[in-house]
Amino acid sequence: MDSQQFREYGKAAIDFIADFYDNIREKDVLPSVEPGYLIKKLPEDAPEEPEDWKAVFKDFTDNIVPGVTRWQSPQFHAYYPTGTSFASIVGSLLCDGLGVVGITWMASPACTELEVVTMNWFGKLLGLPEEFLNSSPGPGGGVIQGSASEATLVCLLAAKDKMIRRLQKLNPDLDEDLTKIKFVAYTSDQCNSSVEKSGVLGSMKMRLLKADSSGRLRGETLKRAFEEDKAKGLIPCYVVANLGTTGTCAFDPLYELGPVCQKNDVWLHVDAAYAGAAFICPEYRHLMKGVEYADSFDINAHKWLLVNFDCSAMWVKDGYDLINAFDVQRIYLEDVKGDLKIPDYRHWQMPLGRRFRSLKLWSVLKIYGAEGLRRHIRGQISLAQHFTKLVQADNRFIVEPEPAMGLVCFRLVEGDYLTKKLLENLIEKKQIFMVGASCKGRFIIRMVICSQFTTVQDVEVSWKLVKDEADNIVNSDRL
């Protein structure tokens, strides 16, 4: 493929994407395909001979697109949003177009430095304490990870290293291997699966402590767990607090957990993957009260902030905690002597290679501006409030718990069986997509405002789909 063909193929792709979004309401949110549909359709071996881009593109539109779930459909209300925007798509294109890997500063100075700048911008927009920022006099700073899962694991591994160093200072004869197996991590039983998985991957026992009736991990619960474990000779090492749990968007009180961690020299990581985006609006910052106790903090810009996957923004108060844990040198990686202000980001993450991910964050921050992003967040929350009112006006439904951010959880008064049936039937019809969760032992349906294209009318369409299906099942159950 030469540059002329690239121009043609690229333009066709851009037109396709623009049309895809212009017509996003025309197709069902869930595709009408059976498992294995594409594997059966495509040849078993890669083509021997090159194909013309037009044939390749036709293969894409005819075979691949029909199996795509429309995450950006206004009737996609499952999980949490995955961000996209034209600004971010162009940022991704430029990243791929430049084709650089930022393993050291010299490997692409702009790749390192734009990440420093955008992470300072972003951290300030969120109102994070200064110590987290590279622009502060201290050793703090931000880095873009691929996912919140990676951020949780990176910090778990760094916490492990930091704890061993601390204990070795107190006792230079300490047996590292025998000590590490005593380390324990803690989070709430409402945590995202990735938090529990970080314990599996990082070989640290992870205790899922019982959240209170509002889904929050309380300071007293954490304190008791530390005491129990210390009495058994174990060593509390790492805590993951959740700001916006995946099930019901509950917020752990950092101001309770923080002092418990601080007193015990335990690393506190904050997983604010979805809801943290709302902190760009000052009226939601009270939900991160106590953030000054955190050692690390992570938000997925690729969830609610219109940036395409993958862009997980992670800040630490002390970059040396990462460098001490992950610095592995080779001659071929020697670079101009950087310091923390121009970080060697390869020490801040798991892989060696790193993409120029800051380009899409930078593009979104510039094209929307802080005010544009705040409008987006506030608009989505007000759409969720509109949906809440529609559900509450129908006495067959209960909204529970209290809606938070863009998430509304609800169930049928008639009980779990019919609530599950309602969700199953809706999914089967493919016009709307939501997933279930549990709250206080009851099955609930989670409805999240996900798409940036969602309007009040779209929310009303979603409600009508739910209401009509409820009419069907509640009536048929009574027959």
Ligand code: PLP
């Ligand atoms: N944490 C929370 C609260 C989440 O809701 C999610 C995903 O929905 C994650 C972590 C995992 O995010 P990622 O896919 O970026 O690893």
